Amino acid sequence: MNRTQHRVELVTLAPDLSFCPESDLPELAFSGRSNVGKSSLLNLLVGRKRMAYTSGQPGKTRTLTYYLVDDRWHLVDMPGYGWARVSQVERRKWAAAMRAYLHRRQQLAAVLQLIDLRVGVTPDDRARLRELMSAGLDFCLVFTKADKVPRAQHDRRVAEHLDGLGLPPDTGVVVSSARERWGQEEIWGWIEDHLPPQARPEGE
Numbered sequence: 001m002n003r004t005q006h007r008v009e010l011v012t013l014a015p016d017l018s019f020c021p022e023s024d025l026p027e028l029a030f031s032g033r034s035n036v037g038k039s040s041l042l043n044l045l046v047g048r049k050r051m052a053y054t055s056g057q058p059g060k061t062r063t064l065t066y067y068l069v070d071d072r073w074h075l076v077d078m079p080g081y082g083w084a085r086v087s088q089v090e091r092r093k094w095a096a097a098m099r100a101y102l103h104r105r106q107q108l109a110a111v112l113q114l115i116d117l118r119v120g121v122t123p124d125d126r127a128r129l130r131e132l133m134s135a136g137l138d139f140c141l142v143f144t145k146a147d148k149v150p151r152a153q154h155d156r157r158v159a160e161h162l163d164g165l166g167l168p169p170d171t172g173v174v175v176s177s178a179r180e181r182w183g184q185e186e187i188w189g190w191i192e193d194h195l196p197p198q199a200r201p202e203g204e
């Protein structure tokens with residue numbers, strides 16, 4: 001299965017729920033703290049070098065960024081959280097906007113939650129995971145930057161990170177590296193399993 005090229009188009013930037021497109025297309029959101037490797041992973045998944053802008057200035061993207069993928073579904077890049085240089089007031093405002101999106105966006109089919117394999121689950125990650133669970137969303141944990149951890153330690157590190165989170169038993173788990181191109185197929189498989197049938201590729 002070779003899924004390296006996908007048709008991807010930037011649709012819109014939505015600062016909050018009220019700006020999200022009126023489209024009926026299903027959407028999958030990518031969530032994670034700033035610098036977790038979200039842009040790099042998105043670029044890897046769609047086989048584009050620069051679909052999402054990877055930058056050395058974490059915390060710059062403050063909107064939900066909507067991409068149309070293969071004319072069938074919306075990929076929503078959520079703003080990275082946990083950036084230290086943001087005031088408490090701003091943080092609370094964004095947290096509320098993202099909570100509203102996660103709880104109320106009807107089109108949202110599932111979420112890919114990124115966690116840095118080496119750093120593990122931060123307090124902000126825990127807060128987001130609680131949000132996903134309270135919203136009743138299906139989600140997949142994608143452990144990023146796995147190339148920074150020796151391969152023999154991957155399973156143990158994943159088990160340690162999952163311990164005590166109280167995740168639903170059907171939570172997806174994928175170990176990935178944008179640098180080494182690990183995890184693409186598993187993530188695409190998970191995405192296709194979580195898109196409503198009409199949004200899946202033909203013949204599946």
Ligand SMILES: Nc1nc2c(ncn2[C@@H]2O[C@H](COP(=O)(O)OP(=O)(O)O)[C@@H](O)[C@H]2O)c(=O)[nH]1
Pocket residue numbers: 032033034035036037038039040041053054055058080144145146147148176177178179180
């Ligand atoms: N070693 C390694 N570094 C990565 C990987 N993915 C991203 N990075 C680096 O981590 C930093 C943040 O990546 P970026 O994709 O912009 O993260 P974002 O803020 O979550 O969108 C950049 O310096 C990337 O080069 C990976 O798989 N392996």
Ligand SMILES: [Mg+2]
Pocket residue numbers: 038039040052053054055061080
């Ligand atoms: Mg980014």
